[in-house]
Structure formats: C-alpha cells, structure tokens
Amino acid sequence: DAGVIQSTRHEVTEMGQEVTLRCKPISGHDYLFWYRQTMMRGLELLIYFNNNVPIDDSGMPEDRFSAKMPNASFSTLKIQPSEPRDSAVYFCASSFGGAGRSYEQYFGPGTRLTVT
C-alpha cells in the first residue's frame, strides 16, 4: 500500500491568499483526520471524517478553515484567507474504525505551510 498521500510537502503563500491542502487516505480506511502541528501547541486535531461525512470539526480554529471529503479517496483542507499564524505542518491521517475500539492511525508525510 502506498500509505497516506500528501503530495505537496511545502506550500508557501502570501497572507490573504487561499490555500488548499490535499490528502489521499489509505485504501479501505473509513476514517480520515486532519491535524496541525506547531512547536507551541503540539499536534492538534482539526476535523475528522467517517465514511466521507464530517463527524467533528470542533478543532477547526476559525471559519477561515474548511474541509471536504467528496469521496473515499480524497480530502481537502482549505484556508481562506490565510494568515501568518496559520503557518504550521498539516498532517492527514487515516484509520479503519471498529465498534468499541480505535484502530491504528497512519499519518501522511505532512505539508509544511508557510504564510508570509
């Protein structure tokens, strides 16, 4: 298996611009997670999906952030407009879920976002 794919490793954009991060989960996994990691705050869960449906977006910091999962093999995280404080590493992860038990989550390589 190719693992979780985040094809863009580094993204640089200017403040005020829209930025879209992309993720392809592991085939067969029914959960997809978006995380943000900074030195100060560590790993933060932003939003997660189950069977393409958003389950909890309480970690999304502001309305500037939105995420979609149009099908089982693709998800996007969009920031519009971007701000310098959004600079961080954004990870996508996926897992197979089961009743009453959490299964292993596998992370993509991450996208390092720099907003100037």
Add this chain to the structure above:
Amino acid sequence: QKEVEQNSGPLSVPEGAIASLNCTYSDRGSQSFFWYRQYSGKSPELIMSIYSNGDKEDGRFTAQLNKASQYVSLLIRDSQPSDSATYLCALDHSGNTPLVFGKGTRLSVIA
C-alpha cells in the same frame, strides 16, 4: 488535568542503555494505546499498539500497560543514536475515535 501526560524531556540515555518513556492518562475507559515515533521534520510513525494489561514486545521495543494505575510505558532496549526522536503516546477516549495524543517526550541517545 490533562488527558494524556508525558514528560517533555529531553531524556538522554547512553548508547546501549534502556530508554524508558512514560505516559499517564485520565480516562479510565480508554481501551487502545499507541506509541508513535516522530523524527524531526517527519510525520508520526506508529511503532507499538497495546490493548490489554501487561507487556507486549516487538524487537527492541516493549510496551507496558497498567490500566489500574492509568499508565502506559515504552521501553527501548539497546538504545541506538537512530532512536533519537520524539515519542508520542496516544490513546482512545472511552473506546471512541479519534485518538488523543500527548505532547511527546524527546529522546536523545548519546553515542
């Protein structure tokens, strides 16, 4: 009280020694426990999972779980400089997705 607590380190051990990494948690309903390793500039990599009390060994790694005392630990035997990384403890919340992550312990293995 934080849900998952780890000492941030750095934990320094000499090459060949046993590194002991600890994690405590607050939710007694947690059922699944994981250790991730994260090298600088890389993504978290799953290295161990444990679901029942006791020890689970995989090569140089041993995960230990004690649900009564609410802690999980990771032992790394014969530590190597290549083990130098941040180790993240993760667990579920009463058996539910998603996982809750600790902030990690930075391990430094000195040659």
